[in-house]
Amino acid sequence: RLCVTDNDGVRLLKFERNQQSTMLIADPFETTIEYVGYLHLTLAVKPDARRALVIGLGGGSLVKRMWRDYPDMRIDAVELDSEVVAIAREFFALPDDERLTVTVADGRDFLLMTPHTYDIIVIDAFDDDFVPRRLLTEEFLRECHDRMSPCGVIAYNVIGAVYGPFSKAFRSLHRTAANVWRNVWVFPLGIAEDSRDNTRNIVMLASDTELTQDELLERIASRVNGLVTVPAFERFGEDLYRGKVRSGDVPLITDEPKRR
Numbered sequence: 001r002l003c004v005t006d007n008d009g010v011r012l013l014k015f016e017r018n019q020q021s022t023m024l025i026a027d028p029f030e031t032t033i034e035y036v037g038y039l040h041l042t043l044a045v046k047p048d049a050r051r052a053l054v055i056g057l058g059g060g061s062l063v064k065r066m067w068r069d070y071p072d073m074r075i076d077a078v079e080l081d082s083e084v085v086a087i088a089r090e091f092f093a094l095p096d097d098e099r100l101t102v103t104v105a106d107g108r109d110f111l112l113m114t115p116h117t118y119d120i121i122v123i124d125a126f127d128d129d130f131v132p133r134r135l136l137t138e139e140f141l142r143e144c145h146d147r148m149s150p151c152g153v154i155a156y157n158v159i160g161a162v163y164g165p166f167s168k169a170f171r172s173l174h175r176t177a178a179n180v181w182r183n184v185w186v187f188p189l190g191i192a193e194d195s196r197d198n199t200r201n202i203v204m205l206a207s208d209t210e211l212t213q214d215e216l217l218e219r220i221a222s223r224v225n226g227l228v229t230v231p232a233f234e235r236f237g238e239d240l241y242r243g244k245v246r247s248g249d250v251p252l253i254t255d256e257p258k259r260r
Helices: 035-045 061-069 082-091 107-113 138-146 168-178 213-221 233-239
Strands: 002-007 010-015 018-024 051-055 074-079 100-104 118-123 148-160 183-188 200-207
Touching (some): 035 200, 035 233, 051 061, 138 168, 168 200, 213 233
Antiparallel strands (some): 148 200
8 A cells, every 4th residue: 555645845655554765845856764875875886887777666766866966877777566656756756767767577577687787786675564585585686696797786775683683684685695795785774873783774785896895985985086965975884884794593595496
């Protein structure tokens, strides 16, 4: 069930009971949802990105800002629900432009069919509370890897914890990503100010590029030499998790065997 409401200058899209997207009515390229800005960390890994794939559209907060801020970039967005696409266009100012292509499809099926190679892949798709399992498995991650440029970067937005009793699901995803890419960076939102083990949005980046942690932080602090205009972007490096993500007690996430 989808619901669009306006309140105090903010337009809100809800899926069932969960807030999915927001937009400032006076500035359609701004959102009040913090994690969306963290997905621009992909530019700190791949500053010269020219093509991006975003699986999960919602109100289009990420793709429309990428379209505006990075004029040399082509963006493919994939959304499972055609009604969500219609809402994004009618109520959330989703641009109609040749650099931004929106396809109604299953994200994994699209990835298998597309002829394109991507510098950036973003997975921001939720089935109510959770990212669908088929978008988390090692097989899917290897499919993403096969569709990425040599120094490309993938980003996930998930809800979870990096340690503690609620961390196993995220730690399984981290272990799975680390089995595919050389580098994995984890940004649990707000952990610099609140280090408790509660659940929160976590933006995870993975890439084969040769980039040290210090180099990544320098790029963030410089806003990728001024390329990124997201508010407070220069401080996002404070949330980089520098601890070890334990993996010995969690499984790799794999496709379930097909029943005969």
